[in-house]
Amino acid sequence: MGDFFQFGFMRNALAGSLVVATACSVIGVFVVLRGLAFAGAGLAHAAFGGVALGFLLGIDPLVTAVVFCIGTALLIQFAGREAGLKSDTAIGIFFAFTMALGVLFVGLMRRYDARLFGYLFGNVLGVTGTNLALMSVLTVAVLVVTGIWFKEFKFLCFDEEMAQASGQPTAFLSGMLLVLLAATVVVSIKAVGIILVEALLIIPAATAYQLTNRFGMMFVLSWLAAVVSCMAGLVASYYLAVPSGAAIVIVATALFGLAVLFSPKRRKCKVCGRQ
């Protein structure tokens, strides 16, 4: 891989995919354990509205995407609750709305900007230094907040009713988890795209879920699966000249398949005799 690091864009791509892998694999554990897959997909689509607004106003699309995604997360949590809606209904409403805003913004532009397409499918080779700085700041923020409320999030995912009964602010914690998810989506869209970000949120964590019965270990394995997927996908995209986002997701899915095949959870449980 000698010639690999010669290019600045390749170094940015490697650093960018490490950052994306870290944010997605950590938040992904909560997504898998709490069943937030649809929220992840919804917030990724909300990012489209933000990116389109960025292009329309001529400012960094990632900045507008942060505002859009976090705003949508808060709307899902609080407006949804106020209206007495199930969370998937609230997600359905607000992600369609923000998508519609995105289409509106694209329509308001004088001419179609081809770079918008890059955000739909991602291009890790196009990650700039400025992008990388914003992505890193967001990732550090996500990790710090996760660290502060770590045991509370764990309790929330395991048993929300009990968490509430023992005095945990569960509405605040669920909202915070959606905000973290929103920030993670924005970290990832430049590299893997709005459509494929869901894969990095779910697949590495689902891979880890196959392999361990320990909560902390799930984060470690999820992170490893994500990093290996991103690195292998990136190398493949460089040498085989295939789109990087697709390559990353295909590697991640292959790892998941292996994890299912070799999962100790599929063997008979010694304690309870369950299959």
Added chain:
Amino acid sequence: MSAIRFEHVTVAFQRAVGIEDLSFELEPGEFLGIIGPNGSGKTTLLRTVLGLLRPVAGSVTVLGGRGRGLVEVRRRIGYVPQRRPIEPGFPVSVLDAVMMGTYAGLGLLRRPGKRERELAHRALAAVGLGEAGDHVAGHLSGGQQQRLLLARALVQEPEVLLLDEPTAGVDVASRRQIVELVRRLHRERGLTTLYVTHDVNEIVPCVDKVMFLNRTLRAFGSCADVTSPKMLKELYGSTVVVVEREGRPYVLVGDRHG
């Protein structure tokens, strides 16, 4: 001072009334059995004691806390909710799940340490799961999961214990064990216990007080008063048969066909 006092409490949901005009008082250390048909407000009553539901009328006092003060006394209340099966693959050990009962007392940023681990081990031993700490929580049987929930309530060293149908969905042998366990813990730890069940046989003959709830208070008093054959017939209607054996009533609830 009474441990729990309800004065003309009405709890309502968006459109439905959960509990209407309920008044009762419980002294510290008393064991209250709460019986009533499904949908009669039993769970609503427990959630009101916890301060999770606010009454629309009347006042609730628990361990000296009232109104918003109920949130502050919540830590001194152990709650065993109706069991829903734990997802078998969820990556949490039995010990981990019990330690969650200590989180509220730890506050933000502090991780459970040696002391919490020790408390959790002791709570597990108290419910007879001393050997199961390292097992995956979701791999336990129904009766064991119920005891895990009880251990999680005990780990916070509560003064009041609320149990919501702790024997639902558990086989007969485990059911008896759980009832015995709750009685022993109540006695040994001097708890004030509220035990919700729809099987009156579980709480007869040895609870201090029995409440029959059906949206509103239908009967409240000593075990002997509320569970006399005459009273039970009146409460349950003609669908039950009350059999008396060795001075103790047994209630047989049968489906009546045509």
